[in-house]
Amino acid sequence: MSILLNRASKVLVQGMTGSEGSFHTQQMLDFGTQVVAGVSPGKGGTKHLGVPVFDTVREAVEATGADTAGVFVPPPFAADAIMESSAAGISLVVAITELIPVNDMVRARAFISARGTRLIGPNCPGLMSPGERAKVGIIPNHIANPGEVGVVSRSGTLTYEIIQALARAGYGQSTSVGIGGDPVLGLSFSDVVELFAADEETTLVVLAGEIGGSDEERAAELIGRGYPKPVVGFISGRSAPPGKRMGHAGAIISGTTGSPASKVAALEKAGVKVADTIEQIVELTRERLGAARSS
């Protein structure tokens, strides 16, 4: 098993005919993902990469039964694409696009929340369930490794680092989820941590946070109320000077929450071992799980 995405998931890709959309759809297909439709307004009725293309998500859903959407459309149109999938009944939307105006995301988030749609991202690497040969997003195929560790991270590239380091030590992933680095996101750490709790395949969770916001603190609260699996934590940005804005990740340290110290303290209070380096994530995982079984 896995969370959010499995071999039965039927994926459509919004913006599939664009350059990024094409490249990564091919990667998703190569990985084994059931990509059943592309959506590009005006190109309905054609095929691309062997996948039928539709003008609207609604048509794609009606024709193919798609339940999951990957969003690769450019920033000015991305929030609309997210809302379109939600309105058409897609249950999980994965928005890869970065640089979406924050107001657009505030509105899209309100729109999809009212319709019960789950969103991952935006400005995220997406998610991958290696044992299910299913991925939506841009996590490189070659680092995937089926296994028992659930990974949830804010950052894209850091997620890859962690997956790769775990893989080298022989630990695979049930599902890896990059929740994204924008100020306004879909699923939070808490949401994903809760999903991992209920997933049989997952035996340990790696939570990789960073400075800014208080999503890590809230996940710590959740874990502190009793969590059935070991959790390994990691917080990046510890050497960032307070008050410096670290890129469009919107990582602004404000008040006492948001600082690396606050996040580490909250996690440790909840009984989470917090690693100082990526190498230490692997060590703590080994400590908790014993020698790798999937290697």
Place this chain on the structure above:
Amino acid sequence: MSILLNRASKVLVQGMTGSEGSFHTQQMLDFGTQVVAGVSPGKGGTKHLGVPVFDTVREAVEATGADTAGVFVPPPFAADAIMESSAAGISLVVAITELIPVNDMVRARAFISARGTRLIGPNCPGLMSPGERAKVGIIPNHIANPGEVGVVSRSGTLTYEIIQALARAGYGQSTSVGIGGDPVLGLSFSDVVELFAADEETTLVVLAGEIGGSDEERAAELIGRGYPKPVVGFISGRSAPPGKRMGHAGAIISGTTGSPASKVAALEKAGVKVADTIEQIVELTRERLGAARSS
């Protein structure tokens, strides 16, 4: 019994300290209505007509448990008042105010629908349950008469005519509801007719429509699918020339629905006897109910 409003209803009045609000709140109190609060921003903490006044509906609801609101505030502020009551958990809002901009009402209607609040009006006389000594709105007290007829009408003054004519013949009302004459309304004829179906006290329903829209036609459809009580219909505006706009009631005849002929035909097809005059409403009521019992 009655529909929507009974002796247990706790009513707050928005705009109670204004001239219309004061006058009609006194009438409501005289009728026996439990008016538990007034809301006038800035006058919170005072009393008016012996009733405590609050700055916000939320405070009034918290302090008094009010569940029903009457809106007497001027048109520019009326839609906001409706939304305020809805947001504070009021379950029935009765908006008397007329001349509210239609866009305001479209928005208010969407707002309250999302919260499950019932709205009567705007631009309506409100409702009255004589046997329960409860009224919200402006239906004159002296015409009230407890009884078994449920009255639902678009027009305010026409409602009074009908109540009075029925009363003179000895028929009282379970509840009389004026749903209002604006283009964008809360409860429709269908909604009220459905409520009357389930009310034990009500043995016959008088439905008084007018030209414009297709609410009467849709109520006829509902009745046509099987309705447990006799219904007497009436349509005013039969001598209005087609295409003439009859005041801010927004009564524009468009296409084939909306015309008096269409409405009368739809009602008759559903088995509803349609009266030509108010006197005939009384006659048809007598035909269906026999001699008045409440006289």
Place this chain on the structure above:
Amino acid sequence: MKLLEHQAKERLRRVGIECPTGLVARSPQEAEKAAQEMGPVVIKAQVPIGGRGKAGGVKLAKTPAEAHAAAAAILSMEIHGYSVPSVLCEEALEIAKEIYLGVTVDRDRRSMVVILSFAGGMEIEEVAEHSPEKIAKLWPDPFAGPQAFEIRELTLQALEAVGGDETLPKARYLAELVPVVQSLFRLSQELDASLCEINPLVVTASGQVIAGDAKIEIDQNAEFRHRDLVRELGPDASAATSGDDPLEVEARRRGLTYVHLGGSVGIIGNGAGLVMNTLDLVKQHGGSAANFLDIGGGAKAEVVKQALEMLLLDPAVQGVFVNIFGGITRGDEVARGLISARDELGMQLPLVVRMTGTREEEGRQLLEAAGITPAVSAPEAARKIVELIGSTGSS
């Protein structure tokens, strides 16, 4: 309040909707000059009423001389009762396709509705009546407005409804209509418009999408939010909403809800339903109503006086029937207004008053003291006024 075409297009331009270059001319000379600057132009009567095309109020002029002649002809016209103070001289478009686009209120849905049809142009009303399936509709969330994806869905639906349209590639329609619809909707909200309509939305031979004509009507209940616009457009714009009848225009100037019907019994009542029923009663008793006049809820004496004055402007009125059932309206206020109006205006015509409801007794006493006997019921009052006017009065 209706905007003239050129006023409406000015608003469309402000929200980014493409409109043809145009100049307003108040004389044939100005029209000639415009044509000298612009080349071939269409000369269009600026009147706040539909159907001007069929009435001859729109002419193509290929040369300045033709522009002069066309403007002279149109400026001397009367179109459905309106004189033509100005014409709009617009660059002539090479029309490849006419689309209908409108935003208005859908009372059955309690919502705003966006209406789109690829069978646009002058025949849209016929389409609406005989082939309503060719019209696609969208009911947007009033706060969010129509989203881009919703407009693409609407566009596809409208295209399918006419079996497709090849004037532009599908991708262009899907892209071009999104900002036009969003801007038009936004404009309708900003202006509190009860109608914002572009008909035709023209696709030109070169593939440009541009507003051929535009109608904007402001919700009269929302005029308090648009004082500047009311001032800018002047009282005629407000007055024009009710139609082309001079009495109705006058009534609007006075702020009264009045419809001229042409009979001999002047009607004043409170509440649209009651007034409509009063019309029905007068007809049932063999009379003919001169008008619909609703003084609304809570009318004060001054409004009643204004209403009576209004009725007396209609030379066909031979008697007046006042029908008041007081809820929010109070009998004493109505009585005071009637008495002072009758006295000040020196009214000699028969006056029948039926009054009941709130402060009925006080009103009745005032009327009786002034020598006016109220009727006991509305049907009785109807019978009485028809009797008093006599058979000569019915038209």
Place this chain on the structure above:
Amino acid sequence: MKLLEHQAKERLRRVGIECPTGLVARSPQEAEKAAQEMGPVVIKAQVPIGGRGKAGGVKLAKTPAEAHAAAAAILSMEIHGYSVPSVLCEEALEIAKEIYLGVTVDRDRRSMVVILSFAGGMEIEEVAEHSPEKIAKLWPDPFAGPQAFEIRELTLQALEAVGGDETLPKARYLAELVPVVQSLFRLSQELDASLCEINPLVVTASGQVIAGDAKIEIDQNAEFRHRDLVRELGPDASAATSGDDPLEVEARRRGLTYVHLGGSVGIIGNGAGLVMNTLDLVKQHGGSAANFLDIGGGAKAEVVKQALEMLLLDPAVQGVFVNIFGGITRGDEVARGLISARDELGMQLPLVVRMTGTREEEGRQLLEAAGITPAVSAPEAARKIVELIGSTGSS
């Protein structure tokens, strides 16, 4: 993109929020003339940075001569690294009360937030830190915006939080703040502002509610929707968002996501999380990072070249560590950018590259062909660059 005070106030005025009369002066003479017209004025430095009051950039001038002197002093200042090209001469307000009002993004709530406090003015940051309970917040529906009733509830909450305020009667506060908050929110939406702030919102001795100061910052991701504004404000406004560091200003001019940190190891990476982790790694290995520079997802060779060029502008940089983990970013693109930049810029400093992920192999081959050996892991790369720079390099 930050607006200067006078630019922000111009926007407030357009949406109906009252602001003091003001004139922009670029010389002491102009300030003197303004004071002659306006009477006593406040002279305020127009710089895109907070804290100018404490830095002496705001002076009261009671006479034209004082205005001349104050403007001369302020125009020759440097405030947190910014020269002062102009001052705003504003009518002096008789301040009875200072309110804080702001609209910004609340990332924890995934929402816009309206912030209101009756403990406004210069001390708001202290209030936020030590008495956060004195600040009231509202999270409006993003489509509907704050409703009037919600603003009244917010106002009451803010009043209660400070134990009431008698400067104005409660009814006036409830009435006056509604349009100000609604207009400010609408403005924030129209401008895609990440921050719209009025601090202080002044209640004057005569009871007028008026914006004393205003800050507006536009979301840089939304600048594509505000091309006109970007053009109007010029590149300095965009550049100012990241702070007052000249290197950061320059980076913004080049469109790079860069933060100056002051150490000796120049850092380039893709993804904020990875770059932050790279900083941590450098520190863990005894080095000090010169900067944060995130080339983002899918960066092309040209961007990589720009990034390297940027790093070399920092004289403290003694070596460069490039850390790329390709997802949407491709190794070959990064390699091409690095090689051409190194060659064109004639870069002599140590360069350590760690590259893995999408098109890793192609990138690695390109680097090796150009004589750059990639490190096998990020920690190894960190160790290597710190070694190459040597102990003299760490600050």
